[in-house]
Amino acid sequence: MLTVLLALTACADQAPQQPGGPGTPPSGYVELQPMPDVPPLPEELEHVVPPDELLEDLALPLVSAEMLDAIDQVRVAAGNSPDFGDPEISRDRTLVTVRWHGPVPAAVQQVVDAHAGADFAMVVEQTPFRPGDLQAEASRLITEHSGVVSAVGARAAGDGIDVMITEQAVEEAGGLDEALAQHGIDSRFPLFPSAGSVVPA
Known part of the structure; x- marks a missing residue:
């Protein structure tokens, strides 16, 4: 063991001096620096997305292209009707809810019926107000x-x-x-x- 230590010391003593003075690390070496602490969120942002909710959202299944296409079709069929509310996709991505006030137009119902065999359910829910x-x-x-x-x-x-x-x-x-x-x-x-x-x- 002593022989190894002496050999290493000798090699270190014989290493050529690099430009920049004794404090400059030799070329080809990477100097490790401690990572700075992550600054805390400003108080006004702490309540926007709580960490546990953010992690939960990231773990949710992705919204399929078929679901987005179905919603687009409903929007086209509904046009600018004031009876049409914002569609909603369930958190587990198994249900698309189309919200409507009053009788559902045939064009909208046709889109809903056309997705009866999809990987998700699509239903119309009546709203109390327009x-x-x-x-x-x-x-x-x-x-x-x-x-x-x-x-x-x-x-x-x-x-x-x-x-x-x-x-x-x-x-x-x-x-x-x-x-x-x-x-x-x-x-x-x-x-x-x-x-x-x-x-x-």
């Missing part, structure tokens, strides 16, 4: 209450409107319901309020 009316009302709410309402949108199920109230307005009013009442935020459709702000992309 999706077009909900979208128009959502636009009115955010236009008339832009300083208090930070985000708004028709719910996918067509049962009302999601309304996000700024945290400052909620805190000043003492609660969500109080903030709605204080600022006169009401509608002929059911409102589903929450507190928060939208982080710009």
